[in-house]
Amino acid sequence: MLLIALFFSLFAKKEEIMTGPARASKRVVLSGPLAEYAPGLAAKLGRRGFLPLSVEHQLRLLAHLSRWMQARGLEVGMLTDARVDEFLVERRATYTALYSRRALRPLLEHLGGLGVLPVEEPPPATPTDLAVAGFEQYLLTERGLLPKTAAAQAARIRRFLTGYCPAGGVGQLTTVEVTQALRDEGRDHAVSSVKRLGYTIKTFLRYAFLTGLIDRDLTGATVPVKSHQPSLLPIGISREQTAALLAACDRDTVVGRRDYAVILLLARLGLRAIEVARLQLTDIDWHHGEIIVRGKSHRDEGMPLPAEVGQALVDYLMRSRPTDAPELRTVFVAARAPRRRMDRVTVSSMIARTCQRAGIEPVGAHLLRHSLGEDMIRAEVPLPAIAQVLRHHDPLTTANYARVDVERLRSLAVPWPTSASSTISTTSTAWPTGGAR
Structure with a gap:
């Protein structure tokens, strides 16, 4: 019935x-x-x-x-x-x-x-257009960046070439133009903006040298821009806050069932927001209890599907996912028209709204991933195993999570010397005669 x-x-x-x-x-x-x-x-x-x-x-x-x-x-x-x-x-x-x-x-x-609209011929491509288009294609194919990220970097390079490229074209670029662009950017932009521009210009100069657009390597002209910031721990949210987030999802509604499944994927499997948005219907292997995670740089990796997460996905797919958009193959679909797949921004916005309903300070989707790493550290899971779960390809990234166990780090700290133990023998530390101090 x-x-x-x-x-x-x-x-x-x-x-x-x-x-x-x-x-x-x-x-x-x-x-x-x-x-x-x-x-x-x-x-x-x-x-x-x-x-x-x-x-x-x-x-x-x-x-x-x-x-x-x-x-x-x-x-x-x-x-x-x-x-x-x-x-x-x-x-x-x-x-x-x-x-x-x-x-x-x-x-x-x-x-x-x-096909009823007129086909308009695009304006002739300029040398700058060709250089920017080639660079954007390089970012997509060789570097594996997302289309939005590649488009943003291409826009920065277009702005750089429009304002600073010599009349002779990209091949006439020198260190003078590169340095001047970064100095001008620093006059009325934040340090983070200068760092982004410098990184993008360096990537473009490397691409231009490899492809022969310029005959010399100018990447050294992009002096690293440093902003002095305190070393922050990768602090996530507590288990109680995660439970409050899940409880704030009304699973009697269409949106609530979707949000509940998304939060479980973030908190239990440590997926990134973009990885949740990319999840396809064919990525779920119900027979073997696995999912395929489409990670950074086009890396596809398999992960086990816990029963709790699997049940939430079934509940959403059977009772909430729209059935009138067969062309959409992503698991999660936006609730508002037009019918479209969720993206990284949509996932993050959903987490922020759920935090408000749960009565906790708004957090980003990535903090749920940090929380999983911290829980594994407290459970004394080895760092290589944590790296495998979080799909880190750089051991130093996983090593950052070792800093969150403050209590165990205290056991490694050297006691501060007292007045008695800090007494230094004058004979052992006497400066040699005529020596420089």
């Missing part, structure tokens, strides 16, 4: 998703060259989790653009980027919402997917 009830509830949910956009489209008067694309857009938005009211807003935006095009005698194949900008200028003058390119993104993506 439970399975039958679950089936009918899912069927009713799908029927509501399919009929919601249809009802919304009937309330919008459509005319012009875009009218025929309205039903397809409404159905697509419904599948992506948009509520009927949100679908109606998108259809009204489509109707406005369609009337604007009709008044100017424009067909769909004439909707260029310049025309879109013209429309947005007029809409901003008369409307108070949905007047940006971001608002038009669902419609433009739908039309682009149908």
Whole structure:
């Protein structure tokens, strides 16, 4: 009976998703060259989790653009980027919402997917464009960085080359331009910003030398930028705080079951936020009780799946994960429309909201990973085993966790000398005659 009830509830949910956009489209008067694309857009938005009211807003935006095009005698194949900008200028003058390119993104993506938008030739690539594009591809393929990280570093290099590259191109770069860029960055930016720019420039100079863009190694010009900070222990949260986080997840709700499974993966297996976001449905081997963790630098490693974590995943997949987005293969999906996979920022934001409900100070997702390392240190687990669980590839990274056991470190400390024990013989420490002190 439970399975039958679950089936009918899912069927009713799908029927509501399919009929919601249809009802919304009937309330919008459509005319012009875009009218025929309205039903397809409404159905697509419904599948992506948009509520009927949100679908109606998108259809009204489509109707406005369609009337604007009709008044100017424009067909769909004439909707260029310049025309879109013209429309947005007029809409901003008369409307108070949905007047940006971001608002038009669902419609433009739908039309682009149908292949009805004009194919615009990109502007000719400049030498700087080619150098930045090659560097970004190098970061993605050779260094294994995430697309967002590679794009951020490429943007820094574009800014550096635009402001400091000689007229002769990248091949004419010298240490003067590199040093000047870092000095200028330090005038009105924080030390962390200067360090990021210096690291990125050094990586680019190494890439340029290896690929022949420059004929000499200029990486030595990027002088290390140091910021004096106290040595901090990798302190996590207590077991009581972790239990409070889990208790703050309402497992009677869709979002609560998802958040509970995410927190267990972070706290019990020590996964990073990005690793939780990357977890695919095919990464879970239910038969052998294992999962594949897609870690840094494209390293895929297997880990055992504890029963507690596995049960939370089953609960989420069977009762909470949307079934109307078969194209999404990630385990965790964002609760708000549009239907999309969770990312690292979404996971961290979810942890912060859960901390507020639990009544504890907001913490980052990575502190749950630190907490697991500390628990293993207190349980006297050997450092190589901790490195294997946390998937550290540098032993020094794991060695940092040894510092958290303060009580055992006290036994290694040398007692501070007292007045009696610190008496020094004058004969043994006398300076030689004529010697320099």
